[in-house]
Amino acid sequence: MSDAASRRITQRDIARLAGVSQTTVSLVLNNRPGDETRIPRETRDRVLSVIRETGYVADPVARRLADRHNRILGVFTYEPVFPSATADFYHPFLVGIEECAERLGCDLLLLTSVPVIDGRRRIYHEANRLRLADGCVLLGRSLDRDELARLVSENFPFVSVGRRDDAGGPVPYVGTAYGPAVRALVERARALGHTRLAYLGHGEGAESLADRMVGFREGAGDLPVRHVRPTAGGPAEWLDALEGVTVVFAEEYADAVALVDEAFGRGLSVPADLSIVTLGDPTRPARTDIDFTGFRIPRREMGRQAIQVLTRLLEGGPLVQRLLPCELVVGSTLSGPAA
Numbered sequence: 001m002s003d004a005a006s007r008r009i010t011q012r013d014i015a016r017l018a019g020v021s022q023t024t025v026s027l028v029l030n031n032r033p034g035d036e037t038r039i040p041r042e043t044r045d046r047v048l049s050v051i052r053e054t055g056y057v058a059d060p061v062a063r064r065l066a067d068r069h070n071r072i073l074g075v076f077t078y079e080p081v082f083p084s085a086t087a088d089f090y091h092p093f094l095v096g097i098e099e100c101a102e103r104l105g106c107d108l109l110l111l112t113s114v115p116v117i118d119g120r121r122r123i124y125h126e127a128n129r130l131r132l133a134d135g136c137v138l139l140g141r142s143l144d145r146d147e148l149a150r151l152v153s154e155n156f157p158f159v160s161v162g163r164r165d166d167a168g169g170p171v172p173y174v175g176t177a178y179g180p181a182v183r184a185l186v187e188r189a190r191a192l193g194h195t196r197l198a199y200l201g202h203g204e205g206a207e208s209l210a211d212r213m214v215g216f217r218e219g220a221g222d223l224p225v226r227h228v229r230p231t232a233g234g235p236a237e238w239l240d241a242l243e244g245v246t247v248v249f250a251e252e253y254a255d256a257v258a259l260v261d262e263a264f265g266r267g268l269s270v271p272a273d274l275s276i277v278t279l280g281d282p283t284r285p286a287r288t289d290i291d292f293t294g295f296r297i298p299r300r301e302m303g304r305q306a307i308q309v310l311t312r313l314l315e316g317g318p319l320v321q322r323l324l325p326c327e328l329v330v331g332s333t334l335s336g337p338a339a
Helices: 011-018 022-030 041-054 060-068 087-103 145-153 178-191 207-220 234-241 253-265 299-314
Strands: 072-077 107-110 135-139 158-161 173-176 197-200 225-228 247-250 275-278 294-296 321-324 327-329
Touching: 011 022, 011 041, 022 041, 072 087, 072 299, 087 107, 087 135, 087 299, 135 299, 158 299, 173 207, 173 299, 178 207, 178 247, 178 275, 178 294, 178 327, 197 207, 197 253, 207 225, 225 234, 234 253, 247 253, 253 275, 275 294, 299 321
Parallel strands: 072 107, 072 135, 135 158, 158 173, 173 321, 197 225, 197 247, 247 275
Antiparallel strands: 294 327
16 A cells, blocks of 8 residues: 555545445445445445555545536537547647546546537537536637637536637636747847747637737837748748748747758758747647757646636636646757857
8 A cells, every 4th residue: 555655545546456446436435325225335345444544535626526516527629639630739638637537536528429520519519418517628729709608608617728718708718828938939039149030820810829929029029020821832932931030930830840841951950040949839740850949838737727627616616717837948949040
């Protein structure tokens, strides 16, 4: 038991040590009227013995949830995540969600019955089973504002992973502080002597993109900047549009990889001839050995905290809008401009 005691004991640990299911452990812990007839006395005694030996203490949030809810938390993804080109991007979010749900003794309901049409799902669809869950975590690059407004108006408990603008009222979320992270990178480039800056990306639409652009413009201050939008012309066209620029901030990691390949193909050196900074983790496949300067998104922690915020909502707690800091990566693709 000493190894298990070195960290927080979970219901899954108790179930494994007692040789029973996690549901059985939950029933023993909750001790509701009638449950004693569903579990043999020998099994109940074995579970209680393991609980005593490990010193397990039920999470107080989990106990309060058990008193009033069925402890099923929904997870709705606007884009498919199993399997898809974005699976690697979404995986850390899901890991964090699962870890926190397990600690609280909650089950997760992945809402997949709604068909994917044009790469998107809709919450309100005839096949949706949203109401089977006590509340729901929403995942997606951009969420449907009408559906968010309906969730808000119906007072259905939910939390968005990612900052969202108001939709008929405040939207609870755990997001990323993109603006400060981008601003810090731009300020670092300026400190190295860069004065000819460019932004490669849309910089609008989804809140995460708009927030990046805000940070970029704040960091650039009164410097003239160039905005190059990804087009069908691809990296060759982008690089042409970046002529004269000494540092480019790429909204999409994969676009940065493509731009580096194009630069190398023209005999340019990165960062000696052109510095390239990435503004987040890959959202689509991008193979490279380059250690980009940029930042990482705290995806796993966002998933964990989304569950925490949701359970507090279910307890009657306040609506929370929380932004987590990014982890800056020094990398090797940003240096001072060529003389």
